[in-house]
Amino acid sequence: MKKTFIVLKENYLRQIKSWSFITLVLAPFAFLIIMTGISYLEAKNSSDNDQIAVIRQVKKSPLNSYELKKQGIDVTSKYANISAAKKALKKDKIRGYLTAKTENSQVKVTYVGSSNLDNSEKQGINNIVGKYQQILNIRQSGINNKQLKTLTRKPSFKQKIQNSSHASSIKEISTMILIFVMYFILTT
Numbered sequence: 058m059k060k061t062f063i064v065l066k067e068n069y070l071r072q073i074k075s076w077s078f079i080t081l082v083l084a085p086f087a088f089l090i091i092m093t094g095i096s097y098l099e100a101k102n103s104s105d106n107d108q109i110a111v112i113r114q115v116k117k118s119p120l121n122s123y124e125l126k127k128q129g130i131d132v133t134s135k136y137a138n139i140s141a142a143k144k145a146l147k148k149d150k151i152r153g154y155l156t157a158k159t160e161n162s163q164v165k166v167t168y169v170g171s172s173n174l175d176n177s178e179k180q181g182i183n184n185i186v187g188k189y190q191q192i193l194n195i196r197q198s199g200i201n202n203k204q205l206k207t208l209t210r211k212p213s214f215k216q217k218i219q220n221s222s223h224a225s226s227i228k229e230i231s232t233m234i235l236i237f238v239m240y241f242i243l244t245t
Contacts, residue, residue: 101241108133108151110153111152125185130178157186
């Protein structure tokens with residue numbers, strides 16, 4: 058056993074003198090530090106201007122920050138009016154701003170920004186505004202409670218799953234064979 062450690066020690070001392078060995082040892086750490094630094098700077102720069110400002114022009118605005126955050130949209134209500142939001146948009150502090158108003162019993166939402174909204178953000182905004190528009194429509198139509206219950210009835214959805222243990226066991230076996238083959242390919 059002593060001879061093995063002596064051979065390892067001599068081999069290590071001989072190899073450490075070459076630049077390729079030093080590079081081989083230090084390169085992964087250097088790349089890790091560089092990538093961490095780049096990721097940190099990118100996260101720091103992108104987190105500030107990823108928010109959407111919500112401008113409430115009236116007290117009972119169809120858009121509020123709480124509902125938008127529940128939909129997974131990163132919003133802020135720091136800006137009280139459109140001019141402040143425009144200045145923040147020009148300075149790249151926010152990604153855009155939303156305004157909503159009701160004209161002739163119709164909700165109108167406007168987004169002004171430096172980039173397009175994602176589909177999930179559009180869908181979240183449409184969900185909130187759609188609920189508000191539905192409330193306005195119900196109030197304006199003058200229907201009674203029985204009619205309202207009929208209109209707000211939701212569909213029933215049930216999901217039944219039939220277990221197919223044969224198919225899942227075939228998947229497990231094929232995965233194990235694939236891992237086994239990959240192990241032997243990598244070791245040779």
